[in-house]
Amino acid sequence: MFVPFTSPDFDKFPDALKALLEENESSIKSLLQEKKRDYRSFVRPYMETFEKVDLFFTPLAHLNSVENSKRTQQAYEASLPLLSHYHTKLSQNRELFEAFSQITGEDRAQQEVVRQELRDFRLSGVDLPEKKKKRLETIDLRLSELNNHFSQNLLDATNAYELIIEDPKDVEGVPESDLELAKTEKEGKTVWKFTLQIPSYMAYMTYGPNRSLREELYRAYVTRAPKNQAIIDEILRLRDEKAKILGFDHFSELSLATKMAPKDEAVIGFLNELADAALPHAEKEVEKLQALAKEDGIEELESYDVAYYSEKLKKRDLDFDDEMTRPYFEQGRVLQGLLDFVSELFGISFEPVDVPVWNEKVKVFDLQERGETFARIYFDLEARKNKRGGAWMNDWQTHHEDEKGAEHPASAFVVCNFQPSTQATPSLLRHDDVVTLFHEMGHAIHHLFSKVKERFVSGIHGVEWDAVEFPSQFLENFAYERSVLERFARHHETGRPMPETLMRKIKQSKNFLAAMGILRQIEFALFDFMLHQKLYQGDEIQALLDTLRARLALIKPPSYNRFQWGFAHIFAGGYAAGYYSYKWAEVLSADAFFACFDSGRIRTDRMDGYKHYILERGASEPMQELYREWLGRGPDPKALMKLYDLVDAR
Incomplete structure (x- = not known):
């Protein structure tokens, strides 16, 4: 019953996917022609068409994430328009909507399927005029393309950078296991290469003794993928337009339509209440870090110092170092x-x-x-x-x-x-x-x-x-x-x-x-949610983030920090107006x-x-x-x- 994992034949994309989607459409058309429409004979086979798509397409999407190559990129990108058109066509199908409206589930799970489907049909614009439906389809396709471009830009930028360290003094204190992975040769002598991949990046940010090199690595990390700024602007414009077409004032309201949180005010209030609880504790934590940094002659603690001095403080106060556990x-x-x-x-x-x-x-x-x-x-x-x-x-x-x-x-x-x-x-x-x-x-x-x-x-x-x-x-x-x-x-x-x-x-x-960590997550969550409460563009995005940091970031990031360019959760994942989750x-x-x-x-x-x-x-x-x-x-x-x-x- 398990489908074996096999590498897709990339040359057959998107043709093989197109054939599957056409087969599904034919099956659904046949279902709609049946006079008898009950849950087992209509909804069950309808759901099975979605399973077929997942079984076929998920291996390609998965490989594009874990074994990324030009072939996976091309096959994946060629498939996105087909999938977007297919799902939009189904979700805006008035006949399908009416068929679900006539079905009553026999138990709680079946009833929940019907409830969610009817909700999602409405949120896809099933009741809208044809012109607006077409515009929603165009928006959804473009958003799927932009999400993919954002993710690919981030991966390419991450892979493009490396920091070569030649002086052994600059790696003193970096764990031996990390040094072994970083070790390479340049012109016949041993050097160390650190990258923006998280294990390598965090190794030097946490243990690297050279402050200027920490800043160099940090700057590279927080300014990755500047191409993503234009993508962010377009994503936000399209999300805002989509929400308004569907009758919402802004995208955050559309996002909450499928979540536990009842309304915007509940999310904002929850996050602010948690921030108020964490702030007094975080202020004391920052004071300890600053005092420790001053012992090294650092008068102003910077973002690229936080991981390094956090580790030193943990070692001093708890006699504990994460490397002790490795x-x-x-x-x-x-x-x-x-x-x-x-x-x-x-x-x-x-x-x-x-x-x-x-x-x-x-x-x-x-x-x-x-x-x-x-x-x-x-x-x-x-x-x-x-x-x-x-x-x-x-x-x-x-x-x-x-x-x-x-x-x-x-x-x-x-x-x-x-x-x-x-x-x-x-x-x-x-x-x-x-x-x-x-x-x-x-x-x-x-x-x-x-x-x-x-x-x-x-x-x-x-x-x-x-x-x-x-x-x-x-x-x-x-x-x-x-x-x-x-x-x-x-x-x-x-x-x-x-x-x-x-x-x-x-x-x-x-x-x-922990309080510093909580504030950081609240900063991200509020930034995400407020970013979708009205339309922000260009410099307005950074201004919003700076406003939140003025209250929540007790150690202010450098002005060059462009965190949003790498915020894949909300621009390449499913967390838009939902990072608070x-x-x-x-x-x-x-x-x-x-x-x-x-x-x-x-x-x-x-x-x-x-x-x-x-x-x-x-x-x-x-x-x-x-x-x-x-x-x-x-x-x-x-x-x-x-x-x-x-x-x-x-």
């Missing part, structure tokens, strides 16, 4: 430990399988419950040149039941950019990397554990965007707990367990400079964590309920209702303050 977190052992932990939490198992993959370092496992295989997961965890930066989970197959009653399994990809392994050195993770892996695994099991029979609300499909981070944040909280770490934290050379003192320091470091969902994840983990002990009854009500039921009901069914109450906002030790902030 020898204990060999990638393969961490992954196996995570799989074992998830297996015990939820009563399943992961079985390694030998199947086709796109890179020799990819690992694949089948998920089994009571001896039956129900899902498959692919892990691609190491950084490489032609791989998009960051970490993400991408769904491929979705668990569902088709019109004939046949059950289809789920599959997903987990992608990270950890320090790559070499013949001489294994891939060793910092604890932050361990947290990232737990986070993405939380997304994956949300998709893979689904037992929902209806594809459109199964797994992560149909989940409100400001709730979708809940399961990922929930799982990452366990990555700080001793009872979890001791499962896999062993020295990669000696096999000795991580000392208890070091595990305690990891837990203590969880909220180290990370903090919104964290209210749920914090409350859920405290409900399930009490005084170092996992409450199995609560965890069983979490699996049943949250993970297995996808979007068969709105998240607020599923949460209330699980715990008998809504989420407690105070849990977020408790998670960050900000209870006494005011």
Whole structure:
């Protein structure tokens, strides 16, 4: 039942995709001609056409991110107009809309499918005059192209830069494992090359002793892809126009139409309230950093100093350095430990399988419950040149039941950019990397554990965007707990367990400079949301960001900082007017964590309920209702303050 991963024949794109879409259109036309229209005979086969597209196209989109090349780019870009036209045509089809209007689902999941479909038809302009429909189609196509161009510009700019360091004094203090990866030769002598790929970039920003070189690297990072400024302007114009065509005052209102947050004021109020709680703590944190920098003769702490002095302060105050953890977190052992932990939490198992993959370092496992295989997961965890930066989970197959009653399994990809392994050195993770892996695994099991029979609300499909981070944040909280770490934290050379003192320091470091981190996320979230509350263009965008930084950035970034050029979440991803979702969902994840983990002990009854009500039921009901069914109450906002030790902030 699993579709094997095979590299697409790039030369057949877009023709093969076009043929599939035409076949789907013919199937849908036949469905509309049937006089009998009930859920099983109409909606189920309609949803199956979407699964066919995902099964066919997802491998290409995936390869364009993880093994990017001219061939993947050309095939991907040639496909975008076809997909955009196809989905717009369906979403604006009045006959389809009327067919769904006549159908009543037999259970809560089916009813939710119908509700969401009718909502999405309206949000796609199904009721609009033909001229406006055509304009929406043009906008959607152009936006998909612009998102891709933004992402490609960022990848190209990241790969184009390198900093060559020749003086050994300028790399003193940089961990040996990072130096080994940076080491290269120039004119017969050893030098060190640092790039803008995150493992390399963060290694020098965190440990590099030469302040001028840190600034040089930082400047290159925050001024990447200047071509993206024009793309940003056009994206914002098109989003604003789209919202107005659909009857909204601005794009943020359109964005909230499919989210938990009820209105703009709720989002802005939530973020400002959290900022007010964090500010007093952040001011004290900055004072400590500034005092430490002054000991080195630095009178004014700059953005390119923050990671360096944060690490020094952590070392001084907690006697803790992230590099102390790296020898204990060999990638393969961490992954196996995570799989074992998830297996015990939820009563399943992961079985390694030998199947086709796109890179020799990819690992694949089948998920089994009571001896039956129900899902498959692919892990691609190491950084490489032609791989998009960051970490993400991408769904491929979705668990569902088709019109004939046949059950289809789920599959997903987990992608990270950890320090790559070499013949001489294994891939060793910092604890932050361990947290990232737990986070993405939380997304994956949300998709893979689904037992929902209806594809459109199964797994992560149909989940409100400001709730979708809940399961990922929930799982990452366990990555700080001793009872979890001791499962896999062993020295990669000696096999000795991580000392208890070091595990305690990891837990203590969880909220180290946490208020500064919260303010940074709020700055991003407010910038994103306010950017979509009216039309900003050109210098107005930077002016908005500067205004927010005046209040929230206690260490002001240099005037050359153009963070927005690299803000892929909102200009190349799905987070436009939705970046606040990370903090919104964290209210749920914090409350859920405290409900399930009490005084170092996992409450199995609560965890069983979490699996049943949250993970297995996808979007068969709105998240607020599923949460209330699980715990008998809504989420407690105070849990977020408790998670960050900000209870006494005011």
